[in-house]
Amino acid sequence: xxxxxxxxxxxxxxxxxxxxxxxxxxxxxxxxxxxxxxxxxxxxxxxxxxxxxxxxxxxxxxxxxxxxxxxxxxxxxxxxxxxxxxxxxxxxxxxxxxxxxxxxxxxxxxxxxxxxxxxxxxxxxxxxxxxxxxxxxxxxxxxxxxxxxxxxxxxxxxxxxxxxxxxxxxxxxxxxxxxxxxxxxxxxxxxxxxxxxxxxxxxxxxxxxxxxxxxxxxxxxxxxxxxxxxxxxxxxxxxxxxxxxxxxxxxxxxxxxxxxxxxxxxxxxxxxxxxxxxxxxxxxxxxxxxxxxxxxxxxxxxxxxxxxxxxxxxxxxxxxxxxxxxxxxxxxxxxxxxxxxxxxxxxxxxxxxxxxxxxxxxxxxxxxxxxxxxxxxxxxxxxxxxxxxxxxxxxxxxxxxxxxxxxxxxxxxxxxxxxxxxxxxxxxxxxxxxxxxxxxxxxxxxxxxxxxxxxxxxxxxxxxxxxxxxxxxxxxxxxxxxxxxxxxx
Numbered sequence: 001x002x003x004x005x006x007x008x009x010x011x012x013x014x015x016x017x018x019x020x021x022x023x024x025x026x027x028x029x030x031x032x033x034x035x036x037x038x039x040x041x042x043x044x045x046x047x048x049x050x051x052x053x054x055x056x057x058x059x060x061x062x063x064x065x066x067x068x069x070x071x072x073x074x075x076x077x078x079x080x081x082x083x084x085x086x087x088x089x090x091x092x093x094x095x096x097x098x099x100x101x102x103x104x105x106x107x108x109x110x111x112x113x114x115x116x117x118x119x120x121x122x123x124x125x126x127x128x129x130x131x132x133x134x135x136x137x138x139x140x141x142x143x144x145x146x147x148x149x150x151x152x153x154x155x156x157x158x159x160x161x162x163x164x165x166x167x168x169x170x171x172x173x174x175x176x177x178x179x180x181x182x183x184x185x186x187x188x189x190x191x192x193x194x195x196x197x198x199x200x201x202x203x204x205x206x207x208x209x210x211x212x213x214x215x216x217x218x219x220x221x222x223x224x225x226x227x228x229x230x231x232x233x234x235x236x237x238x239x240x241x242x243x244x245x246x247x248x249x250x251x252x253x254x255x256x257x258x259x260x261x262x263x264x265x266x267x268x269x270x271x272x273x274x275x276x277x278x279x280x281x282x283x284x285x286x287x288x289x290x291x292x293x294x295x296x297x298x299x300x301x302x303x304x305x306x307x308x309x310x311x312x313x314x315x316x317x318x319x320x321x322x323x324x325x326x327x328x329x330x331x332x333x334x335x336x337x338x339x340x341x342x343x344x345x346x347x348x349x350x351x352x353x354x355x356x357x358x359x360x361x362x363x364x365x366x367x368x369x370x371x372x373x374x375x376x377x378x379x380x381x382x383x384x385x386x387x388x389x390x391x392x393x394x395x396x397x398x399x400x401x402x403x404x405x406x407x408x409x410x411x412x413x414x415x416x417x418x419x420x421x422x423x424x425x426x427x428x429x430x431x432x433x434x435x436x437x438x439x440x441x442x443x444x445x446x447x448x449x450x451x452x453x454x455x456x457x458x459x460x461x462x463x464x465x466x467x468x469x470x471x472x473x474x475x476x477x478x479x480x481x482x483x484x485x486x487x488x489x
Contacts, residue, residue: 013195015347027346029067030083031060032074032102034090034139035122035308058319058328059311059335063087066339067346074098077286079105085345087338089115090123090139090308096277099143103272107293111345112302113338115310116140118154118236119207121183122312137240139308147272149217150265152306157207157236158259159252160184162228165204167245180245181252182207182234183315185332189226189258196344197224200333204315207239209306210259218267225262225305225337230254250383262305269300303341310334381439389432396425 002013031037040054063069070083077097079086086105091114094102106112120137127133138154145152159181167180183206192198203225210233213221232254239248275292279285309315316334320327 026066026068027085027343028070028080028083029063029342029346030070030072030079030086031063032072032076032086032088032091034074034092035120035311036126037089037311038071040126055319055326057311058313058317058330059338062335062339063342067342076101078289079110081108081290083110085111085113085342087113087115087342088141089311090117090120091141092136092139094141095280096143096273097279097283099141100273100277102141103144103147104290104293106269106300106302107271107296108290109297109300113305113341113345114141114302115305115308116152116154116209117207117306117308118157118209119240121206121309122314123308124240125314138236143272145304146214148265148269149214149219150221150304151212151214152209152304154209155236156209156233157182157239158205158210158227158261158306159232159234159248160227160259161230161252161254163187176246178246179249180243181232181249182239182243182245184227186225186227186261189228189261191222191224194224194264196340197337200337200340202332203310203334203337204332205261205307206309206312206315207236207307208261208309210261211263211304211306212260219269220264220266222264222266223260223262224264224303225260227259227261229256229258231257231259233259246383261307262303265302265304266299268298269296270294301345303345311338382436385432385436385439389429389436392425392428392432396422396429 002010036054037057037060039056060069067085070080072079072083072086074091075095075098078101083105086102088102102112116139118138120139123137124133140152140154161179161181163185164179164181165183165185166177167183168177183204186203186205187201190197190200190203205225211223213219232252234248234252238244271292271294273292274294276285276289311334313319313328316332317328317330320329
C-alpha cells in the first residue's frame with residue numbers, strides 16, 4: 001500500500017521499495033561519537049539502575065532497529081570498507097590520522113552524516129568522574145570542512161523567536177517563565193521537497209550552529225533544515241555556562257535572515273590531506289591502509305548537521321517507566337529525521353538524487369510570531385523597570401540611613417527635605433510596581449484579541465454561514481419541486 005499523503009514522493013518510495021527488496025542484509029552504519037549514545041554504565045551505577053540516567057539514547061535504539069550498527073573508535077586510522085554510511089557525532093579533538101580516515105572514506109565513495117555542535121547541551125548535562133560536566137562542549141571538523149568548502153563557526157549559536165522553547169529563567173523562587181531563543185522547534189524550515197524528511201512535521205534543535213557554502217566552493221549546497229527569518233546569531237559563550245534566557249531574549253534582535261542548520265553536500269570533493277599524516281611517536285600505523293585518493297572518483301554525497309542535541313532524548317521524547325519497561329513517547333521528529341537521512345544515504349545515489357514534486361502544507365505561524373514579539377518586548381521593558389525599581393529601593397535605603405541616629409534608630413527630628421524625598425521614593429516604587437503589573441497584563445492583549453475573534457468565527461460565524469447556506473439550499477429545492485409539480489400538472 002502507498003500513502004496518498006506522499007503522492008509527490010511516489011518515485012522515491014517506489015525506488016526505495018525496489019532497492020530494499022534487492023538488499024538481503026541490513027545496511028551497515030558506522031557510528032563514531034564522543035557522546036554516550038549507547039548508554040553510560042557509570043551513570044547507571046550511580047543511579048542504581050533507576051530513572052533514565054545512563055540509559056541508551058532513544059535515537060540510537062531506533063537506528064539499531066533498522067541498521068547493522070558498528071562502533072568506530074574516535075582514534076581509528078581506517079574506516080571498515082564494509083561500512084556504507086558513517087555517522088560522526090560530536091567529533092572532539094580527533095587526531096590527524098582519524099580525520100584522514102574520515103576524509104579517505106568520503107574520497108572512496110562512502111556516505112557521511114556529520115553532526116557537529118557549538119555547544120552540546122547533552123554533553124553539558126553529563127557529569128564527569130569528578131562530578132562536574134565537561135567544560136568543552138563544542139565540536140568541529142575544521143580541516144575537512146575547509147577543504148570541502150563548508151563554512152561553520154563553532155563560536156556562534158543560532159537563536160530563533162519562531163518556535164522557541166518556554167523555560168523558567170533563574171534558580172530562585174522569583175524565577176519566571178520566559179522564551180529561550182537558543183532552543184526552538186523547526187516546522188516550516190524543513191525541506192518539504194526532500195523525500196527523506198519531507199513528511200516530517202517538527203524537528204527540535206538546541207544551541208545549534210549555522211552552515212553555509214564557502215566563498216568560491218564548487219559544491220552543491222542544499223539546505224534541508226533552516227531557522228525562520230526571526231533568527232540571529234548569538235555568541236556561544238552566552239549559552240555554554242549558566243545561560244540567562246531572559247537576558248538573551250531582551251537583547252535579541254532578529255535580522256530577517258534564515259540560518260541553515262543542516263545541509264546536503266554534493267559534488268566533486270578534494271582531500272584535506274596530501275597523503276597519510278605522520279603519526280605521534282610510539283603510535284603504529286594500522287595495517288591495510290587503503291591507497292591515498294586526492295579527489296572523489298564520483299560526486300560525493302554527505303549531510304552535515306550543526307547540532308548534536310537532535311539525538312538527545314530530552315529534545316524529542318518523553319520517557320516513563322511502564323510496569324518496569326522504559327517507554328518513550330515522541331513529541332518531535334528528531335529520531336526519524338536522523339534515521340531517514342541515514343536510510344537515504346545507505347540507498348546510494350539512486351535515492352539521494354530523487355526529489356519531491358513541491359510543498360504540500362502551509363503552516364499557520366501568525367500567533368507564534370505575535371507571541372515571540374510580545375515576549376521580547378515584555379522582557380526588555382520588564383528589565384528596564386526592574387533596574388529602575390532596584391535603583392529607587394537603594395535610594396530609599398540610603399535616605400533612611402541618612403535619617404537614622406548613631407545607633408540605627410530614627411532621629412528625633414527629620415528634615416522636611418528628607419521626609420519629602422522618602423515619600424517621593426515610596427511613591428516611585430508603587431508606580432513602578434503598578435507599571436510592571438500593567439506590562440505583564442498587556443503582554444498577551446493582541447494575542448487574546450485575535451483568539452477571541454477566531455473563537456467567535458468558529459463558534460458563531462461559521463455555524464451561521466452553514467445554517468444560512470442550508471436555508472438557501474432548502475428554498476432552492478422547494479422552488480424546484482414546486483416548479484416540477486406545475487409542469488407535471
